[in-house]
Amino acid sequence: MTTISNTTSSTSTGVTTDVYNRVAQTMAPATTAANKINASITKDQTKLSALGQLQSALASFQKIAAGLTGAGLSTTAASSAKNVLSATSTGTAKAGTYALDVKQLAQGQFLTSEEFATGTDGKVGSGATTTVKIDFGTTGGDKGFVTGAASASVTIDSSNNTPEGIAAAFKAAGVDVSVVKGDNGKYSLSIDGKDGAANSMRISVSGDAALKNLLTYDPTGTQKMKQTTAAQDAILTVDGKQITSASNTIKDTAIGGATLNLVGAGKSDVTIAAGASQIGDNLKSFVAAYNDLNAKMLKLQKGDLKSDTAMNQAVSQMSMLLKTGGGTVSVSKLAAAGITQDKDGNMVLDDKKLQAALTTDSSAVAGLFTTTDGRGIADLLSAKASALTSSSSVLTRETSLTTNEITNLNTKKASMTKALTAQANALAALYTAQAQTGAGSALNGTGSGTLFDMLG
Template sequence: MATITSLGVGANLDLATLLTKLETAESQPLVALQAKAKSYTSKLSAYGTIQSALGTLQAAAKKLGDPTLFQSVTGTPTVSGILSASSTDVSSAGSYTIDVSQLAQAQTLVSAGQVDTKTAIGSGKITIDLGAITGGTLNAATGQYTGAAFTADASQPAKSITIDSSNNTLEGIRKAINDANAGVTAAIVSDGSGAPNRLVLTSTATGEKSSMRISVDGDAALQGLLNNDPAGTQNLKQTAAAQNAKLNVNGIDVTSATNTVKDAIQGTTLTLVGTGKTGLAMKENSAGVKTAINDFVKAYNSLQSTAKTLTAYDATTKTAAALVGDSTLRNLQTRIRQALTTPQAGGVNDMKVLTEIGVAFQKDGTLAVDSDKLDKALGANLKGVANLFSSATGSTGGYGKQIDAIVTDLNANALKVASDGVTSTIKKLDDQYDAMQVRVDSTVDRYRKQFNQLDVLIGKLNNTKSYLTQQFDALTKSSK
């Protein structure tokens, strides 16, 4: 069958435009499906926005539901540069006088200088013990002890390190010690002299039990470099002694192997940074609690604002937001508000409702904070405020814990069911669209074939007409 490459040429008709209009008409159901799918996609996106707002609210509630928030105590030294303090025990609140006379530090030993770091020194076995040096005297110039004793620390087993042809240079020895995890780090420092390269050994831990005793079973050169017994031969120079931190807290002497001193004051961690005397005021961290409460109120109000935007209707444009009339959103708002207006059980001196701490609902459904009232509640009864939000450890009481649990349930059930339902609908609409597209394409293809046949037929008829016209004209001329 003859075909027409440009539709309408044979018939001299605008069949291409007609086909386009027919295709547009046939595609109207597709347009409707697209609009419907778009509305459901917007709804799914809106659920995601709600989940995000709920996540922010849950994080704020979870913080208030943690009892440790209300047990935090802030320490303020009267003299800076000596220590910082923090506590998770409200019983530590009070005033203290602390005198730090000595900071904890690790021992450092330095070897004799070597001309080159890559020259072989000797082979053998190095054994490193960690422990305490007691008695005797230290020569500050030589960094060596006289008449001292060394007591190995049984909790830190000795480590042996093999030195052979593969690692018997200064660089190789440094790497071997570092790889051994012997409680010692090694470095090479150049002092700029004729034999500048010195091996520097430092204990990884602070405290008087971090002193080193190093014995070498091997070549004399290796022994001469590293043998070091505080109670005997010492070939290394001590440049820093292993020592405990020493401090006095309200007249009581305290020692610590580290500069992080725990429980010298019950439940408190003191971090020492310098020596000297300072006062220390330990106060309940009501400021942190106030910030957490304000953050919770902001998160709740943000959820309300988000819900209002997603349920808005513009009367001028007659357009509705994605969740207008949505029961899932309405129910979750109601559930959260009901939880926040239900009094807590609490004890005799506990707060029972949010208004007791200055947090109240407004006419528009948001929460507002009376800062002065909140400050008074925190100052007068921090424990009661704590039980309002977190109750006892392991219990489910308290607004913080309850809202946390409600959001978890909403995400796992109501919102998930709603989101899954919308997702399923979108999938069905996609399937309907694909099926409808196939039908539209088939119909338009049928129209195109029919128009092509019409074009061919009319083209033939026009050719026949032209032929007959020519023949009649010829006969007319010949009869004259």
């Protein structure tokens, strides 16, 4: 930082210790005001960070809770052909057997360059600055290559025109490139694209001719690289209805409430079935997620958000639903199913009671937590977490107000800095002249210091 120099040398371009001390004494009231602004900014920044942590914790819990609500907690998924696909359920998938036929898997485009004799540390091309642009899009059909929204750009020059350097530059731009050594001792570059037809690549090169001859690839024009695998989407049918996906992991779109992981082409039945064990597992996950949220809220309430309105509202309203059931869920029935609340607001799960309740009537236990009309305790807690983070919530308003206050304080700080720095410079120059210790800027001879620099 630039500070007022307190050197004792009379020939220095800085100011003497005496002048420094006189300026500091005269500016003491300004120091107090500046420190107050700095303290206010620090306090607001701490609060803003804490509000962000609260919002993130509520959103994470809401996402987990929402995944367990809707049709119920009680379903599991099983595939009849593990070599074709595996399936899992969040518990909300509708029970039944679904006939699937996987026509093709999603895959990424794979391109390889011509071989070159240069070793991994040798230079490729002249080292002239070269720009490599990678467009992503779809190819085929009457329109040829149709670009998507994203593209990537790579710069190659004398600092990175080795095979490993080129590969590293591509990887930094989000494109997976590897250096491959053939049996003949020569090298080539391979580009492994992301899965999905929309991730087909078109590579254009401007600059070094050697790199242009090595890397250019236009699916409808010049192709210096060779395509060994084309980008494509996964294609499958579910009970005769065709589904396409850029990924081999398909969540909800093929079977609502279920996730499919495709591993090969072929046919498989997916059976969604009710199961008491799934209810128990899902409820344990739900309890753990709520307790993670509660621990975070209590930590913030005792720390950076002590006495904060949004914080207290979140703790009170989430906890109250467990204490009262929200008027729609019987607290006594929750207790009978093994779910109670301790003195710190955590959910406590008695596994023996839960298993006994599941054995007696698993659907009734599931109904305590989620129903089709959204009146279970998980439904209510999910909705409450969503409301607490909505655009009209107290938390959102506090976040906005705090952000605005930080902006205003920084503006005030900049203005005060400019004015008081001018005053400090003038005083230092005056006192220096009075002491007849030489000319020069009062602030390290440059005039670039600020009052806030002076304060540290």
